[in-house]
Amino acid sequence: MTGAPATTLKNTYIRCRLGRSDLIELFSRATGHVPPEHVTVTTEHNNTCWTARSLPDLISDVTSAPGYDSHVPWDNVQFSAGDSSGELEVLITIQPKTVQVRVTGTNDILVHGQQARIELFLRNRGGAGGGPRPAKSEITMSLLLAAAGLVAATTSMFTGHGGTSDPAPAWTVILMSTLGVALLLTFGVYMYSQRAKLKILEDLPQGSTWSRFTAMEKVTVAGLYVTILGVVGTLASGVSDVLGLFKK
Incomplete structure (x- = not known):
């Protein structure tokens, strides 16, 4: 039996202003109904790759590591979440100048709804792109x-x-x-x-x-x-x- 076709929405946003609390809220919103065990937050800092289940855990792991250097810019973080059924998968790649969002899955309603929630959040943080420019x-x-x-x-x-x-x-x-x-x-x-x-x-x-x-x-x-x-x-x-x- 052939499975349902997947819907994929991709957008790139510029001028986003994101701090620690904004990132935590964004990742919480992007997780949606996906179980916590299917969520990962990754980064590369000081030539070392890190992975955790949440941003607070990632921050704790990176800053408490013996080789942590506060003078090295921390300028990237990636979020991914997806349910086992394939209905919804979210990937967000964040860098200083751009935020790339990719939402895909077999549940068309979930995909469009999650993409819309993420876009609204980013626009409220100064983001432009993915559609008509902000007013x-x-x-x-x-x-x-x-x-x-x-x-x-x-x-x-x-x-x-x-x-x-x-x-x-x-x-x-x-x-x-x-x-x-x-x-x-x-x-x-x-x-x-x-x-x-x-x-x-x-x-x-x-x-x-x-x-x-x-x-x-x-x-x-x-x-x-x-x-x-x-x-x-x-x-x-x-x-x-x-x-x-x-x-x-």
């Missing part, structure tokens, strides 16, 4: 277009406004230049905060863009705003003064 990408695009518009408007002010060849007043040039660069810088900071991140040994901070930064990153970002906006203001004022001389 937040539309926000970043709008921010970038707005910044580009301000830069273009500022450029036109340097050469003339109101259908004449006269340059715009200095305060207008300075204001528009500062706003344009501030928007571009904000866009860059936002994209940096959304970058893919994998921390197997610790949790990632949640919340707003600013709250996800470390103390050092916050100091760096604040310094960038002060420095760049100060330079823009000085340059815009200088260029406006020069153009004003040509007007005389």
Whole structure:
């Protein structure tokens, strides 16, 4: 008798931000009805391969080993679970920049349901891919277009406004230049905060863009705003003064 055909769904997700608690929750969700004895979590660290039944056990095995070196990056983990009947099998391969998900089995409902649950979880952790891009990408695009518009408007002010060849007043040039660069810088900071991140040994901070930064990153970002906006203001004022001389 011929068995039921298997359904296989595969997706790759980028920009996922996963910490220890996220990984534990993801693996718990991906396990579903599969018995614990049919679940394995594997990794390679410091040229050594490790296998355990759960992530906490894997972390304990790796970090308590005599040859464990905390200075060696731990940047990979793989989860697999499958029932003996072949109805469902889940394989998740996690690296710093990508998360690859493969769900297969003879039970079409289980396969699609499990894939959907995993995808929703990853999207809630910043993941993109496997379908339409998240709505937040539309926000970043709008921010970038707005910044580009301000830069273009500022450029036109340097050469003339109101259908004449006269340059715009200095305060207008300075204001528009500062706003344009501030928007571009904000866009860059936002994209940096959304970058893919994998921390197997610790949790990632949640919340707003600013709250996800470390103390050092916050100091760096604040310094960038002060420095760049100060330079823009000085340059815009200088260029406006020069153009004003040509007007005389």
